[in-house]
Amino acid sequence: MKSDIFDISKDVFLDTVNAKxxxxxxxxxxxxxSLTDSVLKPLKMVLLYGKPGTGKxxxxxxxxxxxxxTKKIHLYKTPILDENEFYKTLAQDLLSIAYDGELNxxxxxxxxxxxxxxxxxxxxxxxxxxxxxxxxxxxxxxSDTRKVKFVITLHKTxxxxxxxxxxxxxxxWETIELKNSSSSELKFYIQKKLLKANCFDAASMFQDDKxxxxxKLTKGNYRDTNKLLYTLFQIYSWYEEYTPGKxxxxxxxNKIIEMSAIHVGLLNA
Amino acid sequence: xxxxxELEKRWFVYKIKSYTPYLIITILILLTSSLLLFLFYNDNxxxxxxxxxxxxxxxxxxxxTYVKIADKVPTTAPVDIPKIKNDIQxxxxxxxxxxxxxxxxxxxxxxxxxxxxEKIIEVKPEPIIEKIIEVKINPEPIIEKIxxxxxxxxxINKQNTSNDINLVIxxxxxxxxxxxxxxxxxxYYEIGxxxxxxxxxxxxxxxxxxIEESWIIFSKSLVKLNKKDKAVxxxxxxxxxxxxxxxEILLSxxxxxxxx
Numbered sequence: 007m008k009s010d011i012f013d014i015s016k017d018v019f020l021d022t023v024n025a026k027x028x029x030x031x032x033x034x035x036x037x038x039x040s041l042t043d044s045v046l047k048p049l050k051m052v053l054l055y056g057k058p059g060t061g062k063x064x065x066x067x068x069x070x071x072x073x074x075x076t077k078k079i080h081l082y083k084t085p086i087l088d089e090n091e092f093y094k095t096l097a098q099d100l101l102s103i104a105y106d107g108e109l110n111x112x113x114x115x116x117x118x119x120x121x122x123x124x125x126x127x128x129x130x131x132x133x134x135x136x137x138x139x140x141x142x143x144x145x146x147x148x149s150d151t152r153k154v155k156f157v158i159t160l161h162k163t164x165x166x167x168x169x170x171x172x173x174x175x176x177x178x179w180e181t182i183e184l185k186n187s188s189s190s191e192l193k194f195y196i197q198k199k200l201l202k203a204n205c206f207d208a209a210s211m212f213q214d215d216k217x218x219x220x221x222k223l224t225k226g227n228y229r230d231t232n233k234l235l236y237t238l239f240q241i242y243s244w245y246e247e248y249t250p251g252k253x254x255x256x257x258x259x260n261k262i263i264e265m266s267a268i269h270v271g272l273l274n275a
Numbered sequence: 276x277x278x279x280x281e282l283e284k285r286w287f288v289y290k291i292k293s294y295t296p297y298l299i300i301t302i303l304i305l306l307t308s309s310l311l312l313f314l315f316y317n318d319n320x321x322x323x324x325x326x327x328x329x330x331x332x333x334x335x336x337x338x339x340t341y342v343k344i345a346d347k348v349p350t351t352a353p354v355d356i357p358k359i360k361n362d363i364q365x366x367x368x369x370x371x372x373x374x375x376x377x378x379x380x381x382x383x384x385x386x387x388x389x390x391x392x393e394k395i396i397e398v399k400p401e402p403i404i405e406k407i408i409e410v411k412i413n414p415e416p417i418i419e420k421i422x423x424x425x426x427x428x429x430x431i432n433k434q435n436t437s438n439d440i441n442l443v444i445x446x447x448x449x450x451x452x453x454x455x456x457x458x459x460x461x462x463y464y465e466i467g468x469x470x471x472x473x474x475x476x477x478x479x480x481x482x483x484x485x486i487e488e489s490w491i492i493f494s495k496s497l498v499k500l501n502k503k504d505k506a507v508x509x510x511x512x513x514x515x516x517x518x519x520x521x522x523e524i525l526l527s528x529x530x531x532x533x534x535x
Binding site for chain 2: 237241244245248261268269273
């Protein structure tokens with residue numbers, strides 16, 4: 007039975023972006039509420055930024071999931087790097103106009119300005135740092151028309167900061183920065199995730215000192231934590247299968263945490 | 276699939292790496308503390324050694340004062356050596372006097388003179404000591420005389436062994452006093468070591484050619500070493516030079532065969 011628990015627990019931490027896996031932490035909930043409010047305000051653009059693994063994609067997914075029933079909202083998880091393709095996709099999704107041929111920026115602007123829809127559609131662009139500077143400039147111009155609202159996510163690096171400054175500083179009315187979790191938030195995150203999957207025994211194995219060690223290794227980054235815990239339960243499954251005497255099922259072993267960290271590259275050995 | 280065995284090995288390497296700084300720090304602390312302890316004890320032992328050496332030096336210094344004083348005896352009165360020798364044999368019988376004299380030496384000069392004078396008065400009944408006093412009045416009359424008695428007495432008490440001669444030789448090497456070399460020559464002559472007696476008499480003559488006793492020992496040693504002709508020749512020259520009656524008598528005794 008225990009072996010099943012370790013296997014189930016392992017799957018809990020698969021690094022996937024699924025709105026169902028969203029864990030409501032206090033601070034994250036405040037951010038999410040702030041984002042929801044911003045989207046509902048008559049803003050031209052909203053910038054969501056933070057280091058990789060802080061939950062930006064999860065935020066967009068959750069927002070899309072929550073608002074799609076009541077709002078015209080479109081999520082683009084992977085960037086559309088070709089400009090022509092980008093406009094055609096937007097025309098299709100926002101205005102329900104399909105173009106077979108080329109659609110340039112000028113043509114799309116005309117179509118957008120002539121649209122008579124009362125409701126302003128919301129476009130969620132994930133990984134916006136991958137768009138070219140010229141396309142980002144055009145996205146800014148599109149938002150100026152107030153016919154479409156953009157919510158974009160950026161990785162927080164020097165380059166992205168520059169993009170934010172150059173292209174959006176005067177237009178963005180709302181910026182939200184996502185940060186890594188604290189140690190207590192991380193404990194809550196791990197246990198809540200496990201409890202959601204009914205892994206009660208596994209959740210009880212994470213005492214404060216163990217979570218602190220995990221926090222020390224991952225610095226509270228959700229993606230790193232997921233990767234680490236996935237590997238950790240993978241190792242536990244192996245021990246359970248081949249040398250069950252070596253593991254203590256009441257608490258997580260520091261050794262196995264460190265072995266997991268070595269495997270995922272959080273520790274150099 | 277994870278390779279757990281490989282992962283365990285990597286984890287083991289990681290643990291060793293993570294403990295290495297602590298291990299190094301611990302070793303460094305141990306080394307430093309042991310070095311400090313070593314230095315501390317070494318320092319203490321050095322201090323002890325120094326104090327012991329100081330004590331030894333003090334002892335040696337006190338011994339040397341006797342030596343120096345004793346050395347002055349023959350230089351100031353070389354002629355009286357045979358007399359002193361005789362006198363000494365009498366003085367030897369008074370060890371308590373020597374002890375008192377030692378105490379006197381360590382006192383300040385002003386008090387010394389008084390004490391020494393008193394002593395001289397005590398000694399007066401013995402006529403030979405009076406003579407000595409008379410001879411040595413010149414540089415520092417009284418201070419020097421008293422040690423003379425001590426040293427001579429000390430020497431004579433111990434001169435029967437070759438070790439004692441060695442001690443005097445050591446002293447002679449430090450100050451090249453002809454009185455000491457003469458003394459050594461005489462002692463060697465007495466114990467039948469004529470070679471050494473000859474050598475030290477020769478040294479004495481080189482240091483001071485006016486010591487009659489030295490020439491006599493020198494000549495006697497030559498006779499004993501079967502160099503009668505040389506002894507005669509030396510004595511003749513000395514007699515010509517000094518008109519010494521003792522040397523003349525010895526010369527005639529050698530020539531006549533009375534002294535062999």
